[in-house]
Amino acid sequence: MKKAELRHIRKIFETRGDAGEEVRSVAALDDVTLTFNPGEIHAILGENGAGKSTLVHILSGLHRPTSGVIAIGDSVFNAVTPSQAIGNGIAMVHQRPLLCDELTVTENILLGSPGFLARKPKAAEKIRAAADAWGIELDLSRKTHTLSAAERFYAALLGALLRSPDLLILDEPASILAAGEHERFFTALRAHCSNGLGAVLITHRVAEAVRWSDRVSVLREGKLLYSGAAKTLDELERMIDPEGLASRTARLALASDQKEGQACKIGTDGTAGLSVRDLSASPPNRTPLSGLTFCAPPGKITAIYGLPGSGLSTLEDALSGMLRCTSGSLATSAAVLEASEVAPSALRKAGLACVPSNRTWRGSNPELAIGHMLCAYRMPRFISSKNEAEVFAKKILEDERINAPLSRKTSTLSGGQLQRLVLDRELAEKPSVLVLSEPEWGLDIKSAAALRLKLAQAAQEGTAVLVLTDNPDSFRDPSFFSNVLVMEEGVLI
Template identity: 30%
Template sequence: MCAITAPSSSSTAAGPPPGTAAVELHGITKRFPGVVANHDIDITVRRGTVHALVGENGAGKSTLMKILYGMQKPDEGTITLDGEPVTFHSPADAIGRGIGMVHQHFMLADNLTVLENTVLGSEKLHGIGDGARTKIMELSAAYGLGIRPDVLVEDLGVADRQRVEILKVLYRGARTLILDEPTAVLVPQEVDALFDNLRGLKAEGLTVLFISHKLGEVLAVADDITVIRRGTTVASVKPADVTSKQLAELMVGSELPTPETRESTVTDVPMLRVSGLHLSAVDADGVPREVLDRISFTIHKGEVLGIAGVEGNGQSELVEAVMGLRDPDGGSIVLDGADISHAATRTRREGGIGYIPEDRQRHGLLLEAPLWENRILGHTTERPNSRGALLDTSAARKDTRRIVEEYDVRTPGIDVTAASLSGGNQQKLIVGREMSHRPKLLIAAHPTRGVDVGAQAEIWEQIREARREGLAVLLISADLDELIGLSDTLRVMYRGRLVADADPAAITPEELGSAMTGASSGHLEDGPAGGATDGATGGAADGGAATDTDDGQGGGRTR
């Protein structure tokens, strides 16, 4: 990561002095059929500051930012930029007035370079050749982004992709940046680097609106904090005057939750055995590499196995292989004594695997379908969704209402589309759907990504309760507190290998983050060569199928 350096005078346009109002939202109200998303919201954002916007899922944060970015029009209220009232009819209007937005789900084309992604739609600004490349390099150096314009986006890690998104809005001349959950997929070291970038931006008079559910990070980086609850502003506070607990209470009326698991429920009954799993792929330069390098592990009934790793190190491919979405080159997968190595995804589902995907919008939902149809998704052959060979839509609709109520999915009804829900409410719907079928094994990839502290606590409790009843869980998460708190056994994945074991009771998020980036750290034990570890004893080191010998409770611990 490049250090932050001050931009040259030619790299940014002069703007109003820091401390003056950059953005003022007064009386903003937005109604949708059956719901009031925003009601009489008032926010003042000072120029040259990081202003955090926090609130529970469905509180109206995203709608408000879409209004500021021109994606929605308010029914009532006014927007003022640098003292001048404005009306936006589209994002192009907002971009033209210096507002840029980095969405939680990155909007990049993997098969294009950084330069091509950056200039796409803005070719008239600096061309598509040397002029654009020069501008990108200037902005990258000015704000310490460390961006190389000719690299393919598909070869970038998640932190670099986020910096490309920030570069895109700076390239278009943004003076006010909206960042939606920017730290959701970053390890602590990457969060620190991002915050350094934000401090560099505001030092040059740029303004950042920062949406987050991670209250500790909000307190660390924000100059001002606005709390939204049920569509309206309930408080504006300074970080020095409030604690995480107080912020959580303002947001949802409850204390900040903890994922801590206090008792061991690990049994000696293996539920999932993965042995010698390997998968090769060819990178952009035509060089073959091991995406999964002889992965072996066992998860027992009542055990949560956490996999820690920076995104792009093989976790996604591991999940897809276990789910039957990707064919590995070798190895075996055994679920509750049955070999499912070559079974179809439907067979694995019916065999008792629940699945919370890492990208809920691409792999977990049909966004344009109503909620009750999304409740059926992945479980069409199971009750209550079917009777024999026929779908039971009446029962599915009834059960969708139950899930909406039990999991507090904020929606005007079950016939609205999944796209109409906030990201956190989409996540709660998926969790409710998967847990409703009482799976034997739950594959949980980032189960609380983008949800508020109240919903996070509910999801954690659902996992803990099912674990007490014998559920085995494969947990992938970028939230290191979540990984450490929920896991009975913790492994570190790096470049397609399981390289180390960590003690969840002893390791810190900082130590775990260092291990994830390839650095050594305390409270870690190196895995056998090739990453073919399996509980206490390891697996085969020769690339073939591993032999499991750890049928006892070696992986569990009392917390």
């Protein structure tokens, strides 16, 4: 088992602005030196954009450092390629697992392995053995586009494990796994690490780091603040969020709270908020919805919690109109829509806005200009050079302190920035209902707190906020929600 080391790593990204703007350099990593030992779980903490992902991408060969070296065992590299990284025992499981949708699980796992023939039965045997060792259940012959998020994570994990790595990099694994699975997974990881496997765990969940890791490193704005034995929760949280934004939110939520304590009665109040009646849908290869009836009252924040595979993602698609429902209806203060009428445009007319879980491709698109992404609902019929839409978009960027020209592609934004912009865009429509799917997914404590502030504000202004989440951590502060519903196998229980 080898030890891996990053020495004096510096990574500069160059961003180009609009015409006339000079090329600016942003240091994503600034002189970072870190050691990853075998047999250890090494957690890397930091807020969004602190450089956690860049750091492990350099280690796994997806990025080239601007300066500094990478030492693996006895070899020293200026930079590694992905295949060098794999060859030297470094395997990574990405936050959004990089899988080829057209291939089966087995084929995905075999992808990139040496040799000529793909001995699938033999490979499947090996994969199954690894899966058993980690307590993973997965149908290996399925094409990966039919898998749930957690299954995709497992597929990617098995792919990494089959390269028998010395060092396993895990990018935010917990954001995908449900509570029970989470526990089982980390127990297995712990066990394997005690056999000598090294693990790098990127996470924004401080509690997770405290509970499972042997060593913690904290990054902030590209600089390494701390690296050493795990500290207490408080110490670490203070290090990451010195302004204490997170606790302020909790107080705010309590102050504005007029809890109902129980589910609103169905069908009594269809004139405001969102009321859903008997909604059913049966999309292929996914959990069906069978007769969902619930309501999200105005001025309240309602949550629906469900494990992956509970039908929560089907519900998201149904509520955003991306999926045709077979029966039922959906009502807001502005309109009553039968299942056959539910479509994105009809929903928007009815005053419903949505922040989808897939921000990259559905809520936005990497190829789109930021301005075009923000003005989706506000483009005037004829676009003059200084139009309201442009003013509107500039204002949002200004409010979010994102210094980027409108013509830049959204692919240059960090995940957190994108999430904030999508939310702002939807909120700006002053919706009577706002549906958010996994709003805190990938957000650090600070950003998550800011998000909650915004949601609370929107609720105070009378919007019915509906949060769909499979992350139990969302309920660390249960007072934030006025009502929590639980979904299982396509029904609310």
